Amino acid sequence: MRLFFFLLVAAILCINCKTKETFQFSLEETVNFLASDSLKGRATGTLEEQQAAAFLANQLKELGFAPKGVEETYLQTFTFMETRDPHKEVEFITAGEGTTTGTNVIGFYDKKAEKTIVLGAHYDHLGMGGQGSLHRGDPEIHNGADDNASGVATVLKIAEKLKDSLMSTNILVQFYSGEEMGLLGSNYYVKNPTLEMNEINFMINLDMVGRLREDKSLSISGVGTSSRWNQSLNVNNPGFKLILKESGIGPSDHTSFYLADIPVLHFFTGQHEDYHRPSDDSEKLNYEGMNEIADYIVAVCMDLDNSPKLTFKMTKNESEEVPRFKVGLGVVPDYLFDGKGMRIDGVSENKPAQKAGLQKGDVVVQLGDSLITDMMSYMRTLSTFEKGDATKAVVDRNGEKIEVDIEF
Structure with missing residues (x-):
């Protein structure tokens, strides 16, 4: 050493x-x-x-x-x-x-x-x-x-x-x-x-x-x-x-x-x-x-230089609320998006999203029967699917609603 x-x-x-x-x-x-x-x-x-x-x-x-x-x-x-x-x-x-x-x-x-x-x-x-x-x-x-x-x-x-x-x-x-x-x-x-x-x-x-x-x-x-x-x-x-x-x-x-x-x-x-x-x-x-x-x-x-020392506060552990996934859509979510839905910031090759024709910038607003309003609703919905399942997704692409078929 x-x-x-x-x-x-x-x-x-x-x-x-x-x-x-x-x-x-x-x-x-x-x-x-x-x-x-x-x-x-x-x-x-x-x-x-x-x-x-x-x-x-x-x-x-x-x-x-x-x-x-x-x-x-x-x-x-x-x-x-x-x-x-x-x-x-x-x-x-x-x-x-x-x-x-x-x-x-x-x-x-x-x-x-x-x-x-x-x-x-x-x-x-x-x-x-x-x-x-x-x-x-x-x-x-x-x-x-x-x-x-x-x-x-x-x-x-x-x-x-x-x-x-x-x-x-x-x-x-x-x-x-x-x-x-x-x-x-x-x-x-x-x-x-x-x-x-x-x-x-x-x-x-x-x-x-x-x-x-x-x-x-x-x-x-x-x-x-x-x-x-x-x-x-x-x-x-x-x-x-x-x-x-x-x-x-x-x-x-x-x-x-x-x-x-x-x-x-x-x-x-x-x-x-x-x-x-x-x-x-x-x-x-x-x-x-x-x-x-x-x-x-x-x-x-x-x-904060001249302020008293900060008092520590415990917070909710948001990671404990994240569902576990058996499948993935194959996208990079835009974690800074604050609108309705889940905006795609990147698409991985040979994954369900790419095969369905999804693109960077698309906003997923529905997956299966579930409306997607934010990142958490997207994750909860995704966690319900298993490998081999097929469903439909609706995305907002520049103001136009587009429906695609997804196969996990």
């Missing part, structure tokens, strides 16, 4: 040798590096992930953040045995044959304050594909520009802006490994913190914030975890179309902190047809939108 640390620290020093005397942070440069083919998708435990960790440690150093990992470094490693059983929780163990070691990257800006905010984002991705990939075909590099180089770069931009703006709040920046394998890095940190957990005021998680749309739809989850969130988010909103969700539990790293009784927010610009595919590349990101999101979060953090 010590050899592992020395190699990563050496890599950081090597990067430092090449940096300019005056550091100028760039969203695009950070995304382009993390989402480059040379990092081969940043899979957890790979040499390429270690290279990404060294790069991020250097970014934090250049921004003036002190190491807050272990052994006076920016790094916190964790080792686990992989499991393919989705119902079995991963156990963190000592290194050995058949284990994988992930690396969290952590930096701290000390304002000598009594409370600290956590800015977090996962930086791992799917490597060459495998489990979790929606790609069909030969293995290809999954660069993960939106998922989640976008979140990492935006966290760094926020950290750059806040370090000289906050007066009464310390800043803890964390980049997690192992998120794609089950929120492993954030889970490990919460169980093995390098800062007292009772000092943390709140945690902000950015996961997939690189595809802000023209209507500026922005999903924010966790608003029910503190009574202050709604007020601060609305008062400081510069013009986003906010889609606010109460639950502090979701498929990203804020969940780990929520389960430790810490108020959380998760920012998300929506899923798309490049999600978990090799086509999630850096040139497709909306960098202006990422800057706008960064400025918004900075305003929220500054609004």
